[in-house]
Amino acid sequence: MMEVRGLISHYGRIQALSGIDLRVEAGELVALVGANGAGKTTLLRALSGVQPLSGGAIWFEGADITRTKPADRVGLGIAQVPEGRQVFGPLSVEDNLKLGTYRRRGPNVAQDIERVYTQFPILKEKRQQAAGTLSGGQQQMLAIGRALMSHPKLLLLDEPSMGLAPLLVEEIFRTVTELKKEGTTIFLVEQNATAALAIADRGYVLETGKVVLEGKGADLLANDEVKAAYLGGV
Amino acid sequence: MLSSFLQFLISGVTVGAIYALCGLGFSIIFNASHVINFAQGEFIMIGAMSAVWLADAGVPLPLAVILAILVTMAVGVLLEKLAVEPARKASVTTLIIITIGASIFLRGLAQEVWDKNFHKLESFSGETPINLLGAVLMPQTIWVLGTAVIVILLLAWFFNRTLEGKAMLATSFNPLAAQLMGINTKRVLLISFGLSAGLGAVGGIVITPITFTAYDNGIMLGLKGFSAAVLGGLGNGAGAVAGGLIVGIAEAMAAGYLSSAYKDAVAFIIILAVLVFMPNGLFGRKGTERV
Numbered sequence: 472m473m474e475v476r477g478l479i480s481h482y483g484r485i486q487a488l489s490g491i492d493l494r495v496e497a498g499e500l501v502a503l504v505g506a507n508g509a510g511k512t513t514l515l516r517a518l519s520g521v522q523p524l525s526g527g528a529i530w531f532e533g534a535d536i537t538r539t540k541p542a543d544r545v546g547l548g549i550a551q552v553p554e555g556r557q558v559f560g561p562l563s564v565e566d567n568l569k570l571g572t573y574r575r576r577g578p579n580v581a582q583d584i585e586r587v588y589t590q591f592p593i594l595k596e597k598r599q600q601a602a603g604t605l606s607g608g609q610q611q612m613l614a615i616g617r618a619l620m621s622h623p624k625l626l627l628l629d630e631p632s633m634g635l636a637p638l639l640v641e642e643i644f645r646t647v648t649e650l651k652k653e654g655t656t657i658f659l660v661e662q663n664a665t666a667a668l669a670i671a672d673r674g675y676v677l678e679t680g681k682v683v684l685e686g687k688g689a690d691l692l693a694n695d696e697v698k699a700a701y702l703g704g705v
Numbered sequence: 706m707l708s709s710f711l712q713f714l715i716s717g718v719t720v721g722a723i724y725a726l727c728g729l730g731f732s733i734i735f736n737a738s739h740v741i742n743f744a745q746g747e748f749i750m751i752g753a754m755s756a757v758w759l760a761d762a763g764v765p766l767p768l769a770v771i772l773a774i775l776v777t778m779a780v781g782v783l784l785e786k787l788a789v790e791p792a793r794k795a796s797v798t799t800l801i802i803i804t805i806g807a808s809i810f811l812r813g814l815a816q817e818v819w820d821k822n823f824h825k826l827e828s829f830s831g832e833t834p835i836n837l838l839g840a841v842l843m844p845q846t847i848w849v850l851g852t853a854v855i856v857i858l859l860l861a862w863f864f865n866r867t868l869e870g871k872a873m874l875a876t877s878f879n880p881l882a883a884q885l886m887g888i889n890t891k892r893v894l895l896i897s898f899g900l901s902a903g904l905g906a907v908g909g910i911v912i913t914p915i916t917f918t919a920y921d922n923g924i925m926l927g928l929k930g931f932s933a934a935v936l937g938g939l940g941n942g943a944g945a946v947a948g949g950l951i952v953g954i955a956e957a958m959a960a961g962y963l964s965s966a967y968k969d970a971v972a973f974i975i976i977l978a979v980l981v982f983m984p985n986g987l988f989g990r991k992g993t994e995r996v
């Protein structure tokens with residue numbers, strides 16, 4: 472479904488991505504794990520088109536989208552739940568969800584909103600409240616719900632468990648697993664390597680802008696190098 | 706006593722409505738870009754001068770008004786495209802200086818295209834005064850207030866009820882997240898300049914039968930609209946409307962009870978007082994319902 476070849480990106484003179492190759496097949500849940508500063512967010516920004524590239528190409532459903540505008544990528548079916556949730560704080564929960572349909576418009580908005588509310592009942596309770604007043608976990612649910620409103624083919628998740636209490640982390644990972652079961656293709660970026668690799672079909676390990684390991688989720692979990700570098704300390 | 710107070714109030718609310726529209730223009734562009742567009746007053750002038758020019762050339766008034774609004778919106782869009790967009794990566798201060806440059810350029814252009822004289826537009830529905838508790842109400846005053854109310858309600862509807870309006874607000878709160886929703890944030894900037902220019906033009910056109918217009922009329926009106934926006938809290942739509950009315954009424958009262966020499970000073974005193982004592986304006990900038 473998506474393929475990335477030789478992706479390079481800089482912040483000024485700092486090279487944040489040094490030739491990334493990876494792919495995500497339709498229906499897969501692929502995890503990308505790596506320490507803080509490895510370049511995970513930069514990669515997701517590049518996939519959504521909001522990060523300037525100095526080299527490489529991104530293919531989506533057989534088409535080269537390297538130069539496609541960010542807004543048009545959403546139209547193609549790539550949605551991102553960005554790091555730090557990034558909800559529209561002063562707008563209501565419901566308005567945040569409606570904005571998720573911006574590229575799609577379509578007639579079933581009310582129905583889709585209900586679907587998100589079924590998945591996250593707390594959002595229904597707070598539907599008229601400003602998104603900024605929600606707790607971190609609730610904002611994460613809202614950010615995920617908002618991305619789902621666009622009917623994405625590929626969902627990019629940037630550290631959805633960051634800063635959440637263990638119970639909430641579990642709930643978020645359960646949600647991600649459910650979404651995969653419903654057929655959404657997912658690219659999950661996490662520092663929480665254990666949890667992410669445990670639910671992933673395949674995984675990549677990113678270190679200072681380079682993919683250093685790849686394999687089945689379960690194999691990476693069992694890999695000694697991965698264990699030593701990421702699983703012990705996290 | 707009452708009748709002269711009422712007379713001052715009427716004239717204050719009338720000019721205040723124009724300051725409110727101008728202040729809304731400031732706020733919309735500020736929300737989209739954090740730029741204070743000092744060419745906002747020139748939008749008022751261009752709207753008014755084009756309407757006068759078209760009407761003098763024999764174009765029927767309603768058509769002249771519509772064309773003048775469209776011309777001004779085109780100027781707003783061009784300003785964004787040619788002067789602001791290319792410098793988008795520059796600091797906000799640079800962008801503000803660009804808008805000051807643009808305002809000087811537009812005044813110069815107006816002087817060349819038209820002239821330096823004062824111009825009047827005929828009143829929309831006659832000049833027969835209406836007596837209101839001893840005060841005089843001109844029919845054009847009703848046009849001004851009615852137009853302002855309708856425009857403000859339309860704006861409130863646009864920003865609070867339509868997806869396009871909410872997308873513009875979303876862009877002002879979080880441009881990155883807005884992009885990730887598929888919102889074209891460049892287009893939002895363009896729309897906000899077009900919209901603000903249109904607001905300025907509408908205000909300038911309806912007030913011209915009362916106050917006359919000239920190529921440099923935008924300076925004062927722009928500064929007063931700016932003080933309205935600052936008073937209400939830059940970026941706060943309802944605040945800009947309240948701020949406009951307060952500035953308008955305050956200066957009408959000062960002119961009426963003190964001396965008309967103090968009229969223009971009022972707006973400046975308000976700007977200074979707000980900046981010193983309440984930098985976020987009367988209503989602050991935060992809140993869920995900023996237009």
Ligand SMILES: Nc1ncnc2c1ncn2[C@@H]1O[C@H](COP(=O)(O)OP(=O)(O)O)[C@@H](O)[C@H]1O
Pocket residue numbers: 482485487505506507508509510511512513514
């Ligand atoms: N806005 C920025 N300006 C300069 N350097 C940045 C910026 N954002 C990230 N970086 C650098 O790029 C590298 C990758 O960052 P990032 O993609 O955020 O990593 P991760 O998401 O894996 O924590 C880091 O070295 C970081 O310091």
Ligand SMILES: [Mg+2]
Pocket residue numbers: 508511512513554630
């Ligand atoms: Mg990150």
